[in-house]
Amino acid sequence: MSDSCQNCAHFKDSEWAVLGGCNAKGLDCARRSRHFLPGEPVYHEGDEPSGIYCVSSGLIGIRKVDAEGDSMLLRLVRPGQTFGYRSALTGAPHGVSAEALKDVRVCHIPAATVRKALAEEPGLLMAFFRHLADDMAAAEVKVMETVSASCRVRFLRLLMALGGGEDAGLLELPVSRQDIASLIGVRSETMSRVIRGIEDEGLAHFSGRRVEIPDPHRLAEESAGALAA
Amino acid sequence: MSDSCQNCAHFKDSEWAVLGGCNAKGLDCARRSRHFLPGEPVYHEGDEPSGIYCVSSGLIGIRKVDAEGDSMLLRLVRPGQTFGYRSALTGAPHGVSAEALKDVRVCHIPAATVRKALAEEPGLLMAFFRHLADDMAAAEVKVMETVSASCRVRFLRLLMALGGGEDAGLLELPVSRQDIASLIGVRSETMSRVIRGIEDEGLAHFSGRRVEIPDPHRLAEESAGALAA
DNA sequence: GGCCCGTATTGATGCAGATCAATTTCAAGG
DNA sequence: CCTTGAAATTGATCTGCATCAATACGGGCC
Numbered sequence: 430m431s432d433s434c435q436n437c438a439h440f441k442d443s444e445w446a447v448l449g450g451c452n453a454k455g456l457d458c459a460r461r462s463r464h465f466l467p468g469e470p471v472y473h474e475g476d477e478p479s480g481i482y483c484v485s486s487g488l489i490g491i492r493k494v495d496a497e498g499d500s501m502l503l504r505l506v507r508p509g510q511t512f513g514y515r516s517a518l519t520g521a522p523h524g525v526s527a528e529a530l531k532d533v534r535v536c537h538i539p540a541a542t543v544r545k546a547l548a549e550e551p552g553l554l555m556a557f558f559r560h561l562a563d564d565m566a567a568a569e570v571k572v573m574e575t576v577s578a579s580c581r582v583r584f585l586r587l588l589m590a591l592g593g594g595e596d597a598g599l600l601e602l603p604v605s606r607q608d609i610a611s612l613i614g615v616r617s618e619t620m621s622r623v624i625r626g627i628e629d630e631g632l633a634h635f636s637g638r639r640v641e642i643p644d645p646h647r648l649a650e651e652s653a654g655a656l657a658a
Numbered sequence: 659m660s661d662s663c664q665n666c667a668h669f670k671d672s673e674w675a676v677l678g679g680c681n682a683k684g685l686d687c688a689r690r691s692r693h694f695l696p697g698e699p700v701y702h703e704g705d706e707p708s709g710i711y712c713v714s715s716g717l718i719g720i721r722k723v724d725a726e727g728d729s730m731l732l733r734l735v736r737p738g739q740t741f742g743y744r745s746a747l748t749g750a751p752h753g754v755s756a757e758a759l760k761d762v763r764v765c766h767i768p769a770a771t772v773r774k775a776l777a778e779e780p781g782l783l784m785a786f787f788r789h790l791a792d793d794m795a796a797a798e799v800k801v802m803e804t805v806s807a808s809c810r811v812r813f814l815r816l817l818m819a820l821g822g823g824e825d826a827g828l829l830e831l832p833v834s835r836q837d838i839a840s841l842i843g844v845r846s847e848t849m850s851r852v853i854r855g856i857e858d859e860g861l862a863h864f865s866g867r868r869v870e871i872p873d874p875h876r877l878a879e880e881s882a883g884a885l886a887a
Numbered sequence: 888g889g890c891c892c893g894t895a896t897t898g899a900t901g902c903a904g905a906t907c908a909a910t911t912t913c914a915a916g917g
Numbered sequence: 918c919c920t921t922g923a924a925a926t927t928g929a930t931c932t933g934c935a936t937c938a939a940t941a942c943g944g945g946c947c
Contacts, residue, residue, distance in 0.1 A: 495802045496882060503798060515791050518784075524795045554783050555747075561790050562744050566753045568797040569732060573724045575804045576843035580934075606895065614805035619934060621896050637943095653725060809904070835925065848904055850926050866913095 433457045434536075439509025443483065444556035448546060459542035465529035471513070473526045478516035480539040484508045487533030488603055493525045502611040504567065505530070505603065514557050517543055530604050575614055581623050583613040585652035588633070588640065598642035662686045663765075668738025672712065673785035677775060688771035694758035700742070702755045707745035709768040713737045716762030717832050722754045731840040733796065734759070734832060743786050746772055759833050804843055810852050812842040814881035817862070817869065827871035 434440055434456045445456060462485070465471060471482060474493065482489075489506035503525060506512045516523045517540055547553050574583055587609070592600050602609060610620035627633050632648055634641040642648055663669055663685050674685060691714070694700060700711060703722065711718075718735035732754060735741045745752045746769055776782050803812055816838070821829050831838060839849035856862050861877055863870040871877055 493798055493802055495806050497806065499806060501802055501805060503801065515794065519788050519791050521791070525798060551780055551783075554780075554787065558783065558787050558790065559748050561787065561794060562748050562750070565744065565790060565794050565797060568794060568801065569722055569754060572732065572797060572800050572804060572843075573722055573730055575801060576730060577724050577726065577728060614801075616935060617895075618897085618936085622934090625896080845905060846925075847906085847927085851904090854926080 434460065437485065437509075439485075442509055444511060444514075444553060444560060445483075447552040447556050448550050455542060455546065456538060460536045460538050462534060462536050465533045465535070467529055467531050467533075469529045471527040471529065471535065472523055474523055476523045476526075478513065478520065478523060478540065480513070480537050481511055481517045481543055482513045482527070483511050483536040483538065485534045485536060487535075488530040489533060489535070490528050490530045490604070490608065491525050492528060500611070501614060502604075502608055503571075504564070505612075511557075511560065515561060518547075518554070518557060530608065580613060580615045580619060581626065582652055583615075584609075584620070584623050585627070585632075585648060587613055588642070589649060589652055592642070592645070598645050600640050600642070602638040602640060663689065666714070666738075668712075668714075671738055673740055673743075673782060673789060674712075676781040676785050677779050684771060684775065685767060689765045689767050691763060691765050694762045694764070696758055696760055696762075698758045700756040700758065700764065701752055703752055705752045705755075707742065707749065707752060707769065709742070709766050710740055710746045710772055711742045711756070712740050712765040712767065714763045714765060716764075717759040718762060718764070719757050719759045719833070719837065720754050721757060729840070730843060731833075731837055732800075733793070734841075740786075740789065744790060747776075747783070747786060759837065809842060809844045809848060810855065811881055812844075813838075813849070813852050814856075814861075814877060816842055817871070818878060818881055821871070821874070827874050829869050829871070831867040831869060 434445060437443075440446060448456065460483075465487075471489065472479075484506055486508050488508075489512060491503045491506060491512065492500050493503055494500040506527070512527055513523070574586070578586070588600070591603065604612075606620050606624075607617045610617045613620075615623075624635055628635055631643065632651065634643070663674060666672075669675060677685065689712075694716075700718065701708075713735055715737050717737075718741060720732045720735060720741065721729050722732055723729040735756070741756055742752070803815070807815075817829070820832065833841075835849050835853070836846045839846045842849075844852075853864055857864055860872065861880065863872070
């Protein structure tokens, strides 16, 4: 009872919030909570969609591999966010893969339930449309940054994004450095050098996955102006 | 009369096809055909959305500029395709700008009409969702390619994409070489050198915007395998 | 403690593509 | 025809990041 969608801490920020009480109940009945270990795949590129996933805890990575076999981490999915909805709604096979990056608990809402909810609450599709529009905007920014910004600047911007609204100059990298590197599209060796450079300048202090940022304002300046010395 | 949406050559392939006859009539009444000269902007990044655009003839370029001021051509919109629908549907300001790349004729469907059509035909939103999902998939591929493939390979792939279903080894570049360069994220000087290289190998022959491809099959092979000599 | 294995770091070197600077080509207009 | 300006090409050089190859670190486990 306490373990229901409406009691979920993230419910009100999710797409499901547009559902009225009784439809939300349908969600509860149909959903199944599943657990994944770090590295375990939730679905692969090319798989047929089976429904929509919702992260309750942990972290999901959305990954894509190209023809030559090397993969890239496209984005992260945090607790409270949905993923896999694109294919679930269009019916097309997944164009990307999803995998657990930590111990993860996700809820799976089967396609049939999704279809029913869509039919009964038209606002739901619009909620997912907005989500997709946001993802698309982020993808466009990513394309721009990848071609125009140096990997140093891209990493600084990632740090700011990870910092979120936190004013405290202390944050934790959610994933390994290899994955961070993959996220900004560079080799892990380069990642090391970039981190070392930032460390040497005193812009930030890294120990393991802990990052301390003495002067967030300075970091913001440097990540904005690509030309800053 | 003959100049109506239903008579439009592209109608059946567009999102509007899901509309029944009477709703399509509403489209006809409300839409306004507009003309743009090459280089003229349709809307800018940050503008408030005013409706959905539909290309009848010519070519539209979707562009984005970053903080440092340099811009990139993200994608092309061809006759029969819609653009600007993302902001029109979410209400958020445009995240990209749209400009005419040739003499262009577009139809503009005002936001109010769009809202009405959405309310009367639920399938319409799904049609746009599919469109956005396709754009998103393309953006993901673009990110991957930009980080992993050489500019030569990216250009060859663009050539294949522009060739479309054409088996004939003859195609026309839709835009200037600067814009082609901007489309794959390289400088125009590099573009020249890449084209020269391809020319020298006899993979394709360029004169102005005309491109002749003696052996499309060979081009396909080279664009697939990044490692091909 | 010592061993082992995966992650992270560091160094040396190479190359793709950017950058700067000159031409050359070409289309439009007088 | 000549002029003009934008687009395209070419050359010389520079640099950021990849690549290849070692080495160091760190944490689980015997």
